[in-house]
Amino acid sequence: MATEDVEVADITTEHTGNHQRRKRRGSTPAVASRPFAGRIGGNAEFTLSPDDASFKSVVSRLPDAAATFSWAASFRLTGFADVELWKEATIEGIGTCLQIYLAGLYAIGLGRAGAATALGPIAPAAFGAVSNFLLIALFVYAGGPVSGGHFNPLITMAAFFARLAVFPRTVLYVVFQCAGAVVAGLLVRVSLGEAPASLRVIPGCYIDAAVVTPGQAYVLETMSSFALIFIAFGVGLDPRQRDVFGPALSPILVGLSVGLCSFATGVARPGYAGASLNPARCLGLMSAAENFEYHYIHWFGDITAAMLNGILYWAIPIYKT
Template identity: 70%
Template sequence: MSTAPDLEKHATAPDTHDDARGAETRKRRRNQVSSRPFAGRIGGNQEFTLTPSDASFTSITHTVPDASSSFTWRESVRLTAFADVDLWKESVLEGVGTCLQLYLAGMYAVGLGPAAAATSLGPLVPAVVGGVSNWFLITLFIYAGGPVSGGHFNPFITMSTFFARLAILPRTVLYVAFQCAGAVVAGRVLRASLGRGSDAFKQVPGCYIDTALVTPGEAYALETMTSFALIFIAFGVGLDPRQRQVFGPALSPILVGAALGLCSYSSGIAREGYSGASLNPARCLGLMAAGERFDYHYIHWLGPLTAAMLNGLMYWVIPIYKD
């Protein structure tokens, strides 16, 4: 026959066990990786997106529809996502990443500027060095920022994902705003770090166009076609879900970086007076702000914007997914 203390011990044992299980559950939650699904993540091949079968599909896509690879234009332009705190955090990371990326890129860009006239090969040497440097730089930053924000660090990439219906309008607006702010900060800090005047930033490769040699139409054609080539490759290797079965999401950042390096190299040696395609409007915004000169800067935005629209049209005509 059980005594009163025995009954008390048996009664309290389940509570102790429940507390232990609760502590274990809380520990598992603390150790969960914090990464939100996003269809426009460069290098993810849409591997990290939600499907209607996911338990959290409705609750997450109600706020951020681009957590799924399929959403309507009406959902894309819905403004409720501006109230999402996590989206603001991801946008801040885009600004910080863009700032750091352009600070590093700006240093070797300023250093390579005089090399075009200092070597007998003209722009070939700085174009090669710049292209290879861009390859490594872009690849590493995509790896670093991809799990959180998608690793864009470039308004051109963000605009392209919007027109291809892989990113919602609020994300696009916030990302571009923070990317531009980060780029301007990078340009000003770089100028202060180097102790150089504005003249040192007026002929930076990829942002300098000699208006006496290159017409606006020529610059626009060069910017548009080079940007279109880059985004065609970037979407094919970094966002097409069919590539999961070919090489998976791990290799695609390297290929996107290689594509940008190739485009910057080829455009940097093709035309006298044209130092190469921008491929990142924020980069030129920051460096031209440091140089206090904005010759043809509108083309650094108009060309990529046109390419983003063309790429979006192509993905509408030839969609990735079947109806």
């Protein structure tokens, strides 16, 4: 072997040895990921154990760092003073903005293609379902380690009613999600350079009041949102699933559930362009269109679904009592 090759081999060996010694000494920086019971894909892997030395001090500031907590602890307002919680809410706002910007672009494009094929709304609904599946899964993967990867008031409110997220986190997340959604909607309008009236028919947010009654829209929104939460909680937030497939597959399964629900509701009823499944998305895109007809149903239906899911988890609790 040449002298140069021996020197390179020695340097490589020395570098590898130094790296292994640093790992043994614990010099690798600790990962900055705070425990949170409502983290999608976490399956309670990232909650704080009562045996942890810092358990009492952490839970006193933010009770949802633990697997279980009381309603009284949930409504403790000290969480609003937690700077890290505001940072996590900011990530929720930015992530929601980026997600809805992309979702708005392909929703508008697909909505205009509804009459382009003999299949009518089926083709754009199918493309939209696949797009939603990929979009949601990737964003959950991206935001999950920091904020829990909600990017949707429906998920955040459902986590609150199931006692997986405390009241301060719920309020901050929903406010930042809605703010990010409105910014995204306005950016979509600016990007396309179109008048608000041309953005009214958006899949998932448009309901023809002349064809669909408020009662029909409410039932469609409530039941599809409840189905989404039922699946999302079962595959993404139930700690019993960690023994089945672990946390890594959960975002993909949550994305699939969103795609399935959006497709089912997008082809079923004339005059109904699909369930919202995310009231912040419709808030942002309807702000861009300057049209809020039936928008209250996107909230009432989702809140009802979140409460039904909370009752279900109260009747059949995750943990033994």
